[in-house]
Amino acid sequence: MEHTEGTIETTPVKETKPFVHPYEYELASNSYMMAVVSVIAGLPLPVINLIATVGYYLAHRKSSYLVRWHCIQASLGQIALIPFNSIALAWTLGILFGGRGFLGLYDIPRRYYADDVTLFEDYTGTTLLYWLYITFVIILNITEFIIVIATASKVRKGHNVRWWGIAPLADKLTSTEDRNPYKTA
Amino acid sequence: MDSQKVDMYLMSNAKFFQPSQLAYVRERLLAADESKWMYIQSADLKDPTTILIVSILAGNIGIDRFLVGDTGLGVAKLLTCGGFGIWAIIDWFLIMDITRQKNLEKLQAYL
Numbered sequence: 001m002e003h004t005e006g007t008i009e010t011t012p013v014k015e016t017k018p019f020v021h022p023y024e025y026e027l028a029s030n031s032y033m034m035a036v037v038s039v040i041a042g043l044p045l046p047v048i049n050l051i052a053t054v055g056y057y058l059a060h061r062k063s064s065y066l067v068r069w070h071c072i073q074a075s076l077g078q079i080a081l082i083p084f085n086s087i088a089l090a091w092t093l094g095i096l097f098g099g100r101g102f103l104g105l106y107d108i109p110r111r112y113y114a115d116d117v118t119l120f121e122d123y124t125g126t127t128l129l130y131w132l133y134i135t136f137v138i139i140l141n142i143t144e145f146i147i148v149i150a151t152a153s154k155v156r157k158g159h160n161v162r163w164w165g166i167a168p169l170a171d172k173l174t175s176t177e178d179r180n181p182y183k184t185a
Numbered sequence: 186m187d188s189q190k191v192d193m194y195l196m197s198n199a200k201f202f203q204p205s206q207l208a209y210v211r212e213r214l215l216a217a218d219e220s221k222w223m224y225i226q227s228a229d230l231k232d233p234t235t236i237l238i239v240s241i242l243a244g245n246i247g248i249d250r251f252l253v254g255d256t257g258l259g260v261a262k263l264l265t266c267g268g269f270g271i272w273a274i275i276d277w278f279l280i281m282d283i284t285r286q287k288n289l290e291k292l293q294a295y296l
């Protein structure tokens with residue numbers, strides 16, 4: 001019977017780093033800028049930033065892997081903020097137009113039915129817990145705002161910024177397929 | 186086509202295409218037939234900067250989309266007042282690239 005002795009020699013696979021055009025860094029950086037600039041359009045609505053970043057991603061579906069990856073990371077970053085901002089908005093609206101308690105859903109304030117009160121009375125829904133939560137959300141948003149701007153500027157310079165907890169998810173979600181229809185030989 | 190002619194064309198028209206696609210454009214132009222030179226030179230390419238200015242000033246009524254040739258999207262943008270302001274902002278960042286892409290598509294017709 002034949003047998004092979006020694007180790008089997010394999011040809012080492014040469015790993016080549018894909019070429020990234022400097023222009024692509026600018027496109028990738030713009031995906032973060034979308035979240036910052038869209039604040040102008042809809043500051044009270046928590047979902048505007050997400051719509052803007054997802055819209056930017058949809059326009060760049062055929063771009064390179066780097067651009068798509070950063071678009072997805074930016075979108076996921078916005079998705080992470082949505083629950084906090086939505087609760088803050090709903091709670092505030094509840095206090096303005098509704099009653100007391102969590103989200104102001106019960107005990108309708110007197111200003112809506114009594115004759116002897118002014119418009120600015122009976123906002124007792126604004127508890128300490130509410131103010132603590134609003135402070136937390138504002139700090140969270142400012143932090144996110146600063147992180148996004150810092151990331152945008154770093155990505156523009158060519159650094160690959162990976163956000164903790166979000167980057168591995170972006171790795172999984174981004175397709176490695178080369179969708180560029182204009183390839184050189 | 187003659188490489189000198191192609192390089193001259195790219196030197197004067199580089200701003201109309203995406204920088205990352207210039208290599209592709211050059212390759213295709215070199216492979217193109219000499220008889221197409223007249224058509225290639227006369228292709229109506231839009232200036233991305235002009236379209237960006239239009240997008241900033243009149244993006245809310247979709248004029249930028251009409252100019253680059255996306256009539257359907259232009260009508261949608263017009264009817265929704267620039268996608269309630271969000272689409273108009275997204276387009277400030279996108280429209281230059283879209284214009285360059287459309288220019289390439291126009292040139293592609295002759296290549």
